[in-house]
Amino acid sequence: MARVQLATENFATAGALTTPNWQQLNLFWSTVTASGGVVSATSSNTNQQAAARYIGSTAGSVAFTKAQYAAITIAGLSFLSADFSIGVILAATGDQDTSVQNTRDFYFAEVQANSSGPTYTTRVGKFVNGTITVLATASATWANSDVLSFERTDGDQLIIYRNGTAVGGSFASITDTDAALTGVGLPGILSNGSAPTGDNWEAGNVTSSSTQNLAGGATGQGSAGAAAVVTKPLAGGASGQASSTGTLAHTVPLGGSATGQAGAAGTLLGGATITTAPMCNDEGQVLANYAFALVDVVRCSDGQLMNLFAAVSTNGSGVLSLSHASLVSGTWYRVGPIGPNGSGGYWCGARAYQAA
Known part of the structure; x- marks a missing residue:
């Protein structure tokens, strides 16, 4: 298997990870936060991790595929609580109903700082509609500066690596086909508590041949x-x-x-272009020359996220024109625009359009 790196983050900007590159998943009202060049969570409770998914631009504007990976360097494994952990997520959805906690879905791989080392509880699992299911757990050797990476293949296999080598053992053969996670989703970060910490996150696609x-x-x-x-x-x-x-x-x-x-x-x-109908607010007013914070484009046939367009504006008639090399003429896509700050403003609802 080969990897194509599409996104990186070094957490140089202090504060909660936010747009245009990140979207907090608002699990248990905790947030993933950068401080001093490393990343951790603002609070900690048993099985109540904070998570954020990457929504920023990618190298060459290539969209993430179902077969994706995420990796993070472990910056610190100080033992503070058995609940504290650092890890990465894959296939994360971006459900926006903040009135309902824990509706986001994703796969995760994490290291828990529940001992003084050198072995730590390591887990691979999934988070679906507020419920954590652990698919595999075991003690594994980790140290500061180790790189934890996590892959999902087209065959629904989940693989965790330490410094490029598969951890193996209880993690040697994990396959999951949960209906809530059949879509592409996006990679990201998982954290619980102020320690351990992570640095130098990256993500991309996994391929079976060189790209x-x-x-x-x-x-x-x-x-x-x-x-x-x-x-x-x-x-x-x-x-x-x-x-x-x-x-x-x-x-x-x-x-x-x-x-x-x-x-x-x-x-x-x-390469093709999607031209939408005029965008309107809830009162039926046309949103002419209106700047949307994000517009996601999903292929209708299989739910694959093709691209996230940031800071896209309608024309004087309220029409969006979205062009990208990954779009195929004649194919139907669901277009979902989100208002000015990604969580407020106008949500125009997702509609299907045929690319031309």
């Missing part, structure tokens, strides 16, 4: 003589960034040629 730049060919750095599917930019060709003599399908913009998109001699597939 790195293609190299070689007479044109210099990137020439494909047959059909090629890529999820990262191709480099090469006289015009600079991409050349192909076969069919080329892509999920991110390709650079090169006079237009800066693709120097392709064959057929170029991918």
Whole structure:
């Protein structure tokens, strides 16, 4: 398996993690907070972790897929309480009904600072509609500066790693197909209490084959003589960034040629635009030239989150126009705009539109 890094965070900005890059999941009214370059939670209780999911921009504007990973460096494992922990989450939904606690769903992997070491209780589980289910738990060796990483594969396998090596043992074969977690969701952070702490979080997609730049060919750095599917930019060709003599399908913009998109001699597939109906508030007033904090786009056929658009504005007629290389013409997507601060303002409701 290979990893494609899409997002990172070093917690340099103090305070609760918030927009435009983070969304608190409001579990038990505790928050994930950065202080002194590390991250922890504002409070602690048994099985009452704080969590936040990443909603910021990604490298190449590539969307997270079902097969995703998240990783965090353990900055401190001071023993303060058996409940204190640090970890990461995957496939996190962003339910916005803050009047109902604990409605968010996600998978998690965490290390509990419940001893003086070197072994600590380690858990892999899921949080669904307010209920924690532990899928595997065991003592494992951890130390400060270790990297805890967690993957979900397309085959619904959950794998926890320490410094790039699968922990194994009780964690060797975990598979889960909970109906509440079949969608893509987003990766993030899990924490309980002011210690332990974490640093240098990252996340991305897990692939079964390489998605790195293609190299070689007479044109210099990137020439494909047959059909090629890529999820990262191709480099090469006289015009600079991409050349192909076969069919080329892509999920991110390709650079090169006079237009800066693709120097392709064959057929170029991918990229489309969604044009919505006029956006209105609850009173039926058209929201002309209105700036939405976030707009999520989900593929109707399988619930996959394709992209999160930040700070998107309607035109003078209240219409949103959303273009992205991951969108496919003729495919139906559910578009959900959220008001100015992500939790207030106008929520226009999700509607389905066909990309063109």
